[in-house]
Amino acid sequence: MPNHTGRLVLTTSDPVAGPDAALLAAALSQSGFIGEPLPGRRGAFSVGRNFLSLLAFSGCAVAIAAAPGPDPGAAFCHVHFSALTAAPRLRWGRNTRPPRCPGCRSRLLEWRRRILESPERPLPGLTCTTCGETRPPWRWDWKEQGGYGRLFVMVEEVFPGEAVPTGRLLDLLTDACGSGWRHFFVQD
Ligand SMILES: [Zn+2]
Structure with a gap:
């Protein structure tokens, strides 16, 4: 199967907001x-x-x-909405890099283990191993390589950075x- 090109994900700036x-x-x-x-x-x-x-x-x-197209598995451009969830959840992919602490800019190298071990039960806080500050995972800096929200509007297929x-x-x-x-x- 060919690699997924990518998707543009739109969500609220405040990850806790619940848009209609x-x-x-x-x-x-x-x-x-x-x-x-x-x-x-x-x-x-x-x-x-x-x-x-x-x-x-x-x-x-x-x-x-x-x-x-005639091939049901072939990619074509379309837009889809996720269902609204009660709590912010992480959208991530193979392009997602370790998030940075907004206080000291250190990267959380073990983010996958810390976050993905309990995907259904969002962690109350992630503690930075460098400065010791604890923040919810959605307050970390994920750049444009992933992020949290409660509802996502997604555009398939868009290579990262190709369209904003x-x-x-x-x-x-x-x-x-x-x-x-x-x-x-x-x-x-
Ligand atoms: Zn820190």
Whole structure:
């Protein structure tokens, strides 16, 4: 199986915020970021008429396969919403690097063991092995290589850094749910 190219993940700047998925979907549909619901894929939508103008692409040639091809396993560009969870959860992938302590900038090298050993039971705090400060895992600095949230809007497939949300898209999301938004990338 080919490596997953990656996905652009949008979530609230405050990982504890709980945005309303129905309001978000309505705003993104009205603005033309998303199109029709994809049959048989819960929470998934085709890209809309203004999809390309609401993202900023770094490459010169943008090739988007916007519909499933004859091969059911082949990648095509679409947007999907995660279900809202009660607590923030980590989205991570093979591109995720150890997070940095926001106090002393040290990396938490053993993050996988510390966090992933209890994925269903979020840790109350991660203690920095350098400065001894304890913070919830979502207060660590994950850069754009992973992060926490309660609801995610994900764009498949986007290579990390290849496309970022425009200010207009972030404003749309913020206006829909009253919370700031940010982005990062993960590769399965
Ligand atoms: Zn520290």
